[in-house]
Amino acid sequence: MHFSIDDRHFRGLMTESDDLQSDAMRAATADLGAYVDAATESRYEERRELRYGGALLGAGALGLGALAFANPAMAASSKNVMALQTAASIENLAVLAYQTALTLPYIGGSSANEVVKAFCTKTMAQHKEHGKAFNAAAKKLGGKVQTKPNPKYTPIVTAAVPKIKGPLDVVGLAITLEDVAAQTYVNNVGLVSTPDLRALFASVAGVESQHKAILLAVHALLKGGAPQLIALPPKAAKLPAAAGSVGFPNAFYPTKLASPAAEGAVK
Amino acid sequence: MTGRHARTRQQMAITERELTAMTGELDMLHKETFPSVAKSLDEFTANLSHLRTSRHTARRSFLAGVGGAVVVGTIAACSSSSATGSGGTNYTGDLKVVALAAALENLAVTAYAGALTMAGQGKLGKVPPSIAAFVKTAMGQHKDHSAAWNGVLKQAKLKPITGAPLTITAGEVAKLHKAKSVADVAKLALSLENAAASTYTFATENVSSAGGIMTAATIQPVETMHAAILSFVLGEYPVPTAFIGTGAAVHPAALTV
Numbered sequence: 001m002h003f004s005i006d007d008r009h010f011r012g013l014m015t016e017s018d019d020l021q022s023d024a025m026r027a028a029t030a031d032l033g034a035y036v037d038a039a040t041e042s043r044y045e046e047r048r049e050l051r052y053g054g055a056l057l058g059a060g061a062l063g064l065g066a067l068a069f070a071n072p073a074m075a076a077s078s079k080n081v082m083a084l085q086t087a088a089s090i091e092n093l094a095v096l097a098y099q100t101a102l103t104l105p106y107i108g109g110s111s112a113n114e115v116v117k118a119f120c121t122k123t124m125a126q127h128k129e130h131g132k133a134f135n136a137a138a139k140k141l142g143g144k145v146q147t148k149p150n151p152k153y154t155p156i157v158t159a160a161v162p163k164i165k166g167p168l169d170v171v172g173l174a175i176t177l178e179d180v181a182a183q184t185y186v187n188n189v190g191l192v193s194t195p196d197l198r199a200l201f202a203s204v205a206g207v208e209s210q211h212k213a214i215l216l217a218v219h220a221l222l223k224g225g226a227p228q229l230i231a232l233p234p235k236a237a238k239l240p241a242a243a244g245s246v247g248f249p250n251a252f253y254p255t256k257l258a259s260p261a262a263e264g265a266v267k
Numbered sequence: 268m269t270g271r272h273a274r275t276r277q278q279m280a281i282t283e284r285e286l287t288a289m290t291g292e293l294d295m296l297h298k299e300t301f302p303s304v305a306k307s308l309d310e311f312t313a314n315l316s317h318l319r320t321s322r323h324t325a326r327r328s329f330l331a332g333v334g335g336a337v338v339v340g341t342i343a344a345c346s347s348s349s350a351t352g353s354g355g356t357n358y359t360g361d362l363k364v365v366a367l368a369a370a371l372e373n374l375a376v377t378a379y380a381g382a383l384t385m386a387g388q389g390k391l392g393k394v395p396p397s398i399a400a401f402v403k404t405a406m407g408q409h410k411d412h413s414a415a416w417n418g419v420l421k422q423a424k425l426k427p428i429t430g431a432p433l434t435i436t437a438g439e440v441a442k443l444h445k446a447k448s449v450a451d452v453a454k455l456a457l458s459l460e461n462a463a464a465s466t467y468t469f470a471t472e473n474v475s476s477a478g479g480i481m482t483a484a485t486i487q488p489v490e491t492m493h494a495a496i497l498s499f500v501l502g503e504y505p506v507p508t509a510f511i512g513t514g515a516a517v518h519p520a521a522l523t524v
Binding site: 122123125126129130133182186189190195196198199201202203204205206207208209210211212213214217232233234236237238239240241242243244245247248250251252253254255 | 393395396397398399400401402403404405407408411412415449464467468469471472473477480481482483484485486487488489490491492493494495496499500501502504505506508509510511512513
């Protein structure tokens with residue numbers, strides 16, 4: 001199989017992307033500190049309210065009354081941690097999936113399309129960064145680090161791997177994982193209780209959806225029997241019309257497949 | 268049949284058959300997705316009295332526009348238009364962000380519509396079918412986004428945003444008119460998509476209404492997807508960073524109405 005690729009151009013782009021990535025990581029690390037500070041502050045405020053609430057209620061009413069007052073605040077705080085841990089579990093699974101895919105000859109081996117191989121390698125690294133960010137935030141909020149892959153989707157991926165017959169199946173599986181991740185994080189923007197955590201989930205959702213967009217385009221080209229058109233830069237004139245629009249099927253990103261906050265929480 | 272013929276036929280097959288199928292899928296997916304967005308917007312408009320009076324919801328003074336920043340990000344740096352600012356604006360609180368979002372969406376629609384016109388006049392050279400499909404589909408989605416945000420303004424008894432009343436508009440339109448090729452237009456579109464994505468990321472952090480936050484959250488990934496495909500077409504790495512930043516965000520003070 002012959003693939004059209006301008007190696008020098010592509011290597012240049014990867015270097016450029018790494019530079020951008022380093023800049024983004026510096027910013028993200030700084031932002032992450034802010035995310036965590038804000039979330040910690042929010043937690044502290046919640047605890048303080050809890051103490052005041054308990055004092056106001058008085059000793060007699062403390063039992064049920066304090067519980068009623070405390071539950072929403074504590075629930076919000078623990079929901080933040082759970083959402084972060086579940087997100088980390090999804091990232092862990094994505095890393096495992098790309099790692100496995102890269103062991104296949106037609107994804108990471110000698111017969112692989114270099115663009116697809118490079119994309120999988122880079123995407124895996126980005127998922128590792130996401131996992132680190134989510135776990136760091138969970139840890140600083142007093143939660144445990146999630147080191148395991150997502151409990152709902154891991155058995156599904158494990159069952160799917162032996163049935164994989166070629167690049168099309170791999171890309172299809174990756175699309176599903178990226179979509180679940182993006183939908184979960186979009187949904188989490190509305191679940192978490194602090195502005196900084198909302199921004200963290202949004203900033204990662206946008207990247208997972210970009211992975212999905214490219215994978216959808218690659219999938220369409222593979223399905224259409226035109227793998228030679230998967231190149232960077234692409235031969236735009238030769239791309240079918242569908243390649244221009246297949247990458248973004250919704251005007252509004254859905255959340256139907258979003259994982260609940262507790263799905264991958266550390267027990 | 269020779270290998271070349273077979274390949275040509277396969278390419279034609281995706282052009283004709285898959286495009287039709289995929290266009291149908293796009294419409295279906297859009298219809299499936301829109302109800303949940305409509306719900307977010309309903310929640311948004313259900314709390315309009317709060318939105319109208321919201322004074323300071325931004326920890327970083329996003330809505331207040333203090334600190335002398337008119338517009339942040341690359342577009343601001345490139346803009347040559349005069350900044351009339353937003354003093355005396357009809358749109359306040361979260362509704363100012365809504366108006367900004369509608370204006371940004373309209374600017375994207377203007378850019379894509381202008382590109383189609385220029386392409387029709389032969390000013391951009393030969394336009395590949397994939398680029399034409401991208402422009403039409405992305406423009407349609409930006410129209411949907413604008414309609415969603417304007418729906419909120421109408422519910423709030425405020426004038427919907429028509430056109431793109433932004434300090435950056437004149438500069439961006441001038442860039443479009445200078446475009447000589449598809450690549451020039453794609454670069455302009457990429458900067459607009461990145462600015463929109465960045466603005467929505469910032470909005471998720473700085474808007475106070477739950478409905479507004481979720482609407483921004485569901486639109487932001489769509490803009491990043493547009494950006495990824497544009498980068499790919501331009502031969503740039505399509506997912507250059509692991510996190511979508513806010514550095515290219517357009518500030519609400521860029522709104523001129």
